[in-house]
Amino acid sequence: MAKEKKLVEAITSMEEDFAQWYTDVVKKAELIDYSAVKGCMIIKPAGYALWENIQKELDRRFKETGVENVYMPMFIPESLLEKEKDHVEGFAPEVAWVTHGGANPLQERLCVRPTSETLFCDFYKNLIQSYRDLPKLYNQWCSVVRWEKETRPFLRSREFLWQEGHTAHATAEDAQERTIQMLNVYADFCEDFLAIPVIRGQKTEKEKFAGAEETYTIEALMHDGKALQSGTSHNFGDGFAKAFGIQYTDRENKLTYVHQTSWGLSTRLIGAIIMVHGDDSGLVLPPKLAPVQVMVIPVQMQKEGVLEKAGEVRSRLEKVCRTKLDSSDKSPGWKFSEQEMRGIPLRVELGPKDIEAGSCVVVRRDTREKIKVSLDELETEIPKLLETMQKDMYERALAHRDSHIYDAHNFAELEEAAENKPGFIRGMWCGSQECEDRIKEELAVTSRCIPFHDKEQISRTCVCCGKEAHTLVYWGKAY
Amino acid sequence: MAKEKKLVEAITSMEEDFAQWYTDVVKKAELIDYSAVKGCMIIKPAGYALWENIQKELDRRFKETGVENVYMPMFIPESLLEKEKDHVEGFAPEVAWVTHGGANPLQERLCVRPTSETLFCDFYKNLIQSYRDLPKLYNQWCSVVRWEKETRPFLRSREFLWQEGHTAHATAEDAQERTIQMLNVYADFCEDFLAIPVIRGQKTEKEKFAGAEETYTIEALMHDGKALQSGTSHNFGDGFAKAFGIQYTDRENKLTYVHQTSWGLSTRLIGAIIMVHGDDSGLVLPPKLAPVQVMVIPVQMQKEGVLEKAGEVRSRLEKVCRTKLDSSDKSPGWKFSEQEMRGIPLRVELGPKDIEAGSCVVVRRDTREKIKVSLDELETEIPKLLETMQKDMYERALAHRDSHIYDAHNFAELEEAAENKPGFIRGMWCGSQECEDRIKEELAVTSRCIPFHDKEQISRTCVCCGKEAHTLVYWGKAY
Numbered sequence: 009m010a011k012e013k014k015l016v017e018a019i020t021s022m023e024e025d026f027a028q029w030y031t032d033v034v035k036k037a038e039l040i041d042y043s044a045v046k047g048c049m050i051i052k053p054a055g056y057a058l059w060e061n062i063q064k065e066l067d068r069r070f071k072e073t074g075v076e077n078v079y080m081p082m083f084i085p086e087s088l089l090e091k092e093k094d095h096v097e098g099f100a101p102e103v104a105w106v107t108h109g110g111a112n113p114l115q116e117r118l119c120v121r122p123t124s125e126t127l128f129c130d131f132y133k134n135l136i137q138s139y140r141d142l143p144k145l146y147n148q149w150c151s152v153v154r155w156e157k158e159t160r161p162f163l164r165s166r167e168f169l170w171q172e173g174h175t176a177h178a179t180a181e182d183a184q185e186r187t188i189q190m191l192n193v194y195a196d197f198c199e200d201f202l203a204i205p206v207i208r209g210q211k212t213e214k215e216k217f218a219g220a221e222e223t224y225t226i227e228a229l230m231h232d233g234k235a236l237q238s239g240t241s242h243n244f245g246d247g248f249a250k251a252f253g254i255q256y257t258d259r260e261n262k263l264t265y266v267h268q269t270s271w272g273l274s275t276r277l278i279g280a281i282i283m284v285h286g287d288d289s290g291l292v293l294p295p296k297l298a299p300v301q302v303m304v305i306p307v308q309m310q311k312e313g314v315l316e317k318a319g320e321v322r323s324r325l326e327k328v329c330r331t332k333l334d335s336s337d338k339s340p341g342w343k344f345s346e347q348e349m350r351g352i353p354l355r356v357e358l359g360p361k362d363i364e365a366g367s368c369v370v371v372r373r374d375t376r377e378k379i380k381v382s383l384d385e386l387e388t389e390i391p392k393l394l395e396t397m398q399k400d401m402y403e404r405a406l407a408h409r410d411s412h413i414y415d416a417h418n419f420a421e422l423e424e425a426a427e428n429k430p431g432f433i434r435g436m437w438c439g440s441q442e443c444e445d446r447i448k449e450e451l452a453v454t455s456r457c458i459p460f461h462d463k464e465q466i467s468r469t470c471v472c473c474g475k476e477a478h479t480l481v482y483w484g485k486a487y
Numbered sequence: 488m489a490k491e492k493k494l495v496e497a498i499t500s501m502e503e504d505f506a507q508w509y510t511d512v513v514k515k516a517e518l519i520d521y522s523a524v525k526g527c528m529i530i531k532p533a534g535y536a537l538w539e540n541i542q543k544e545l546d547r548r549f550k551e552t553g554v555e556n557v558y559m560p561m562f563i564p565e566s567l568l569e570k571e572k573d574h575v576e577g578f579a580p581e582v583a584w585v586t587h588g589g590a591n592p593l594q595e596r597l598c599v600r601p602t603s604e605t606l607f608c609d610f611y612k613n614l615i616q617s618y619r620d621l622p623k624l625y626n627q628w629c630s631v632v633r634w635e636k637e638t639r640p641f642l643r644s645r646e647f648l649w650q651e652g653h654t655a656h657a658t659a660e661d662a663q664e665r666t667i668q669m670l671n672v673y674a675d676f677c678e679d680f681l682a683i684p685v686i687r688g689q690k691t692e693k694e695k696f697a698g699a700e701e702t703y704t705i706e707a708l709m710h711d712g713k714a715l716q717s718g719t720s721h722n723f724g725d726g727f728a729k730a731f732g733i734q735y736t737d738r739e740n741k742l743t744y745v746h747q748t749s750w751g752l753s754t755r756l757i758g759a760i761i762m763v764h765g766d767d768s769g770l771v772l773p774p775k776l777a778p779v780q781v782m783v784i785p786v787q788m789q790k791e792g793v794l795e796k797a798g799e800v801r802s803r804l805e806k807v808c809r810t811k812l813d814s815s816d817k818s819p820g821w822k823f824s825e826q827e828m829r830g831i832p833l834r835v836e837l838g839p840k841d842i843e844a845g846s847c848v849v850v851r852r853d854t855r856e857k858i859k860v861s862l863d864e865l866e867t868e869i870p871k872l873l874e875t876m877q878k879d880m881y882e883r884a885l886a887h888r889d890s891h892i893y894d895a896h897n898f899a900e901l902e903e904a905a906e907n908k909p910g911f912i913r914g915m916w917c918g919s920q921e922c923e924d925r926i927k928e929e930l931a932v933t934s935r936c937i938p939f940h941d942k943e944q945i946s947r948t949c950v951c952c953g954k955e956a957h958t959l960v961y962w963g964k965a966y
Contacts, residue, residue, distance in 0.1 A: 041610065041613075041614070043559070043560050043606065043609070043610070044563075044564055044567050044606070044609045045560045045562045045563070045564060045597065048560035048561075048562060049560070050557065050558070050559055050560070050610055051557055051558040052557055053555035053556065053557055053625070056555075056556045056557050056558055057555075057556070059558075060556065076532035076535075076536075077532065077535045077536070077539065078529065078530055078531055078532055078535050079529070079530040079535055079538075079630075079648060080522070080529055081522050081524045081527035081528070081529070081646055082527075082561075082599075082630060082632070082646055083524045083527060083583075083646070084523075084524070085523055085524060088523050100589075101589045101590065102588075102589050103588075103589065104562075104585045104587070104588050104597075105585060105586060105587040105588075106583045106584060106585050106586075106599065107584060107585075107586045107587065108583070108584040108586065109581075109582075109583050109584075109634035109645075110579075110580045110581050110582065110634045111580065118524065118583075120561075120585065120599070127522065127523070127529075130522070130523045131520065131522070131529055134520075135520070146532070150630070151558075151561060151629070153561070155588035155589045166588075167560055167561055167562070169558060
């Protein structure tokens with residue numbers, strides 16, 4: 009009993025200290041562990057299983073659009089990194105440098121890839137000769153390194169896992185279309201699979217990716233009202249192509265530069281899953297993502313026939329969803345806490361009385377609702393409950409997000425919202441970076457995006473300088 | 488027509504120059520490309536798709552034995568690498584060192600992992616407290632770096648993809664059992680899935696992994712008679728546990744060291760697939776592995792109804808196997824060459840006459856056999872042909888291997904075989920490293936393994952020194 013208490017006590021409540029709650033969940037749900045390498049995390053089985061499911065589903069969605077996977081070297085020679093001016097300025101300050109191979113100093117330093125635009129460009133330069141070679145739609149799953157000073161599990165670490173897509177197209181229109189297409193793949197994936205609603209939009213000039221012409225983003229709202237950039241898609245135009253000399257012969261036999269895109273999504277998203285859906289008992293996983301969807305927990309296991317029946321229920325459920333049986337010698341209460349901490353969507357409680365009544369008690373992780381289900385209807389009722397839970401989790405996250413969007417018509421209102429109303433703040437923007445800088449410096453709020461689907465002109469003047477403004481921006485504090 | 492000729496001409500024949508043939512296939516089948524980073528390769532879509540299928544199948548087999556996936560940092564602090572004496576001696580000379588993060592020198596150098604024993608040990612040290620925590624059966628899929636001087640695509644490169652399993656057990660027996668279990672998983676996988684027969688056996692002391700008590704291996708024979716070590720499994724005993732202090736409280740409440748294993752298999756295996764099955768027309772892929780199993784190629788495509796019928800055949804076959812249709816505007820001959828170069832197991836040729844006769848011509852990649860198949864029986868006949876081809880490929884590789892095993896009873900016979908008979912040489916060994924060293928130096932032949940399933944005493948004396956010998960060793964030249 010003492011041990012059981014410990015598990016629950018160990019979590020700080022969200023209201024008390026959200027940051028500590030996050031760290032507690034990440035550790036107690038056994039998603040990560042700290043490593044001997046400062047700023048790098050160990051992703052444990054429960055955490056990695058989430059990434060595997062994300063990978064599997066996203067990879068399927070990529071391939072449906074014609075994307076193929078490749079693998080590029082993890083090192084970039086310094087001279088290659090330097091080829092595109094904006095890009096190197098953005099990344100050079102935060103890369104790890106390899107200077108020695110064995111005992112010998114290298115002739116040229118290599119950085120561990122922070123992202124692989126330069127490698128793909130160098131590859132495409134030789135690969136692409138004719139319009140027949142286009143488009144190239146390549147992606148890779150790998151880890152990248154950015155030498156961050158402050159790190160937090162999943163949200164910011166020196167090494168993280170991600171995918172990076174890199175495409176080359178014949179025309180500017182094709183590149184733009186692909187940029188938006190992949191942003192939509194990300195957004196649909198977040199909404200359908202992770203039950204996380206996102207705002208789709210464009211980054212301002214200031215917030216763009218180093219070297220991009222345009223950067224698009226999906227922004228999700230965490231439980232504490234902070235935003236998390238959850239995936240980005242970049243249109244490079246022909247900037248990289250010119251820096252690297254990637255030309256093809258078009259149908260008229262003319263040498264032409266390709267147009268390129270890149271798009272990435274990382275283990276950061278696991279942070280979003282925790283912070284959108286989690287509660288004071290731990291993780292809450294959307295059923296489509298959950299590595300284990302149903303945990304069968306026998307009650308009064310020592311009584312004759314209970315464990316046998318529980319095994320039977322597990323076997324039947326395994327055929328319709330990802331099911332496990334906890335037959336360890338821990339107490340049922342302890343098992344309930346563990347299942348809750350790990351965010352397993354449903355638990356099936358089964359004791360002698362249930363068996364006698366020909367039913368079991370199903371408990372939803374999100375609402376804690378207890379539902380009596382006839383043992384005869386397991387195979388139909390459990391998948392239905394999983395489906396309902398997935399839908400409800402999305403609706404709840406959407407309602408939370410929508411109730412945390414505020415309008416600011418002037419600087420005073422923006423200040424008031426930034427200080428007291430965690431969430432997205434809608435405010436008109438004149439387009440000047442000065443205003444963006446001032447808002448960031450004074451209010452610690454940044455432009456999250458210029459949304460695609462919200463073009464309302466809530467006023468005619470910039471929320472910062474009061475000058476004429478036509479662009480609606482979502483502002484917010486962000487991870 | 489000139490272009491078509493080029494594709495075929497570009498491959499050197501195996502007999503003429505096996506090494507050049509290998510390089511030609513690797514490039515022409517579009518498996519890899521060279522990169523801007525010396526010794527590192529770009530794995531292109533056709534190559535990466537092989538790795539994806541290997542990964543998927545092997546991962547499934549691992550998980551069936553209770554293995555879970557994790558992800559560890561790619562960096563190892565120098566002090567951590569140095570904790571186990573033999574291990575650091577084995578790896579330090581060939582690691583890449585990171586010395587700077589951004590503009591700042593690091594306080595301690597980090598090496599890019601060449602393998603992750605030390606990281607797993609450091610992790611297990613805190614994770615494992617009680618016998619209840621055992622066994623730990625973790626695996627990771629990642630890339631590793633070894634600063635090799637001479638490199639060849641897939642076979643030896645400075646960075647390669649692999650999986651590394653790391654397990655911790657309560658007893659020496661459990662560790663030994665797991666070591667052999669995983670070797671058998673590798674062997675069965677190679678034989679069932681890749682149609683590559685392997686010799687299962689133990690490495691000699693000299694050939695063991697740095698830090699291991701015992702190393703086990705699977706050895707495959709390439710078409711040129713050289714051996715390729717295709718997967719290894721190591722038993723560490725409690726050596727690493729003592730170096731890292733990994734102790735648990737056993738059932739009697741006594742502090743005890745864990746026993747550990749590790750096992751790895753890499754993209755090197757793609758080299759084996761090429762060199763076991765390939766021929767002078769390119770790659771030959773075993774059907775179970777092949778990303779595309781059937782290529783439908785229309786003949787006289789411009790004739791009415793041909794393309795439509797080909798599309799219909801594709802749609803029907805897609806339901807039973809991985810099928811593509813080549814409807815590009817290249818000539819059929821060109822398409823045949825491409826399909827052969829890429830090693831696609833079957834091609835379905837379909838022209839106006841075939842359609843009229845209600846049949847198609849199926850050509851097997853391995854035997855070139857042309858088989859007339861009625862269009863009514865596609866869904867049953869094609870999968871049957873794939874199955875037969877898989878089986879035949881294994882049998883052919885086995886026959887080739889078995890016909891290249893020679894016995895040597897003394898040094899003269901060993902020398903004669905080493906010089907003139909490419910293959911495995913069976914020879915008794917007294918157990919001294921002196922003999923092993925002499926054989927390696929004078930004949931460029933190494934001990935591949937002490938086989939599990941061949942314990943014949945072909946003589947009573949060592950093939951090298953003539954002293955008493957009880958151990959049969961398979962010797963050979965190796966990649």
